[in-house]
Amino acid sequence: MKKPQLKKTLGLAALCAVALVGLKDTGILLSDHTTTLNSGKTLSFAAEEEVNIIGEKEGIFTVKKGDAQVSIPKNKLIKTEGSEKTFITKKNTPIKSNGKVLRNLFLGEQVSLAQDRNDGYVVKTKDGLTGLVSKDALEAAGTSNYITKGTSKVDKTLKNNNKTLVVKKNQEISIISFEKGNFVLINNTGDAFYLPLADVQIDGKDIAPASPTPVKTVAKAVLPEVKEEVAPADGSKSSRVLASLTNKLGSTYVYGDTGSAGYDCSGLVYAIYKNELNINVPRTSSAQSQYGKQVSKDQLQAGDLIFFATTGTGNVSHVGVYIGNDEFIHAASGQGKVVKNKLSEKYYTQNFVNATRVL
Structure with missing residues (x-):
């Protein structure tokens, strides 16, 4: 598809402003959309139609179709690719x-x-x-490949051949595309899973279906809802983990280390669970995110592991240990040491992926 080009007459300030939103982005419509132009004519878009995105601001994408430039609400369109x-x-x-x-x-x-x-x-x-x-x-x-953040409205286990992806209600999800009435999600290893449009909120809003016909699920991709009760964390083990974590506050962040000179995020978790409880958790944060029982944010208890996507790929790249009262302890590379933060802080809320219970 031909992409719009920057005009040479743009001044430097305008060029910098355009660079932040990009002129070579494409997106996919999530539902039918019709708008009235200044000429009085109507312009229609069909669900799953690909469009050129030439700008964006809060709540709105500006797209180009033919010679017309129109605004479309962000809950009707997702970015799928760009030249950033x-x-x-x-x-x-x-x-x-x-x-x-x-x-x-x-x-x-x-x-x-x-x-x-x-x-x-x-x-x-x-x-x-x-x-x-x-x-x-x-x-x-x-x-970069664009990832759109949405919120799941359901508890559901998605399946792709012999692999599964657990999605919890109110969990933030990372979306890479939209096809056949389903959002396309990926796991840490790049496997695709499908979640129906009706089960997702975008930009805090529900998405109106393209027609009164209910959205059909993909039988091979979606299983019935799974409501699994997760056993409470072992209180005595949690206390030992929390005591060890508190003792390590201020320790130096050292990439790849598990305690000889300091810790990286997954090294801190690995060392504490191994040394305090003789539990052999995996060494990397991405592998740790699949270890133990998956729990939702509203189920968190002290000692649970919480995971974040901090590199922009949507994949798990950081881990901390929840200690209760909306707080967690982690080895933060940006601060160069083991620190305590609030889970409700904007950065961690936006990048939260999942949580697991090992104890």
Whole structure:
């Protein structure tokens, strides 16, 4: 599909503003949409029609069809691809605006390019910050694939051949596409799963189906709802884990370490469960996210493991241990040490993936 091009007459300020939203994005309609143009004529879009996205703002995408440019609500359309250049941080580094440090970037965090300057890259983070970063702290990661965040309205286990993906009600989900009335989700290893349109909210809103006909599920992809009762955490084991975690607050963050000089996020979990309880959890956060029993946010108890996608891929890349009262302890690369945070903080709410109970 031909993509719209930037006009050479754009000034530098306009070019930078366009770079943040991108002129080469495409999306898919989730339902039929009709709008009235200034000429009085109507322009119609069909469900699952691919469109060129030329801009966006809160709640609205601007799309181009023929010579017309129209606005479509974000709960009727998702991005599926674009030409955004991305980088991965290869060392701990600050992101700055007007000389002020906004925060430190996580090791391995993915950011998108807004502007290439002599004194560094102006980049945008997944939690909405825009600022200047040293070029030597970043390495090119190619072109990003857009992931749309939605919220599941159901508890359901999805199946793809012999693999499953558990989705909980009110859980944030990562969507890569939309086809045949179903959202396409992927797991940590890139396997696709299908969740019906009617089971998802986008941008905090329900999506109106294209017709009164109920959405058909894909028999091979979706199983009936599974409501599994998860046994409560062992209180005595939880107490031992929490005591060990508290004792390690302030310890140095060291990538790849399990305690010799410090800890990375999964190394902290691995060391505590191994040393305190002789439980051999996997070594990486992505593998740990599939270990034990899956629990929803409203089921969390002290000692449960909580997982986040912090690199922009939608895949698990960070882990912490829930300690109760909306708090968790984790080894944070951005802060360079083991720290305590609130689960309800915006960054962690936006990037939460799942939680498991091992105790």
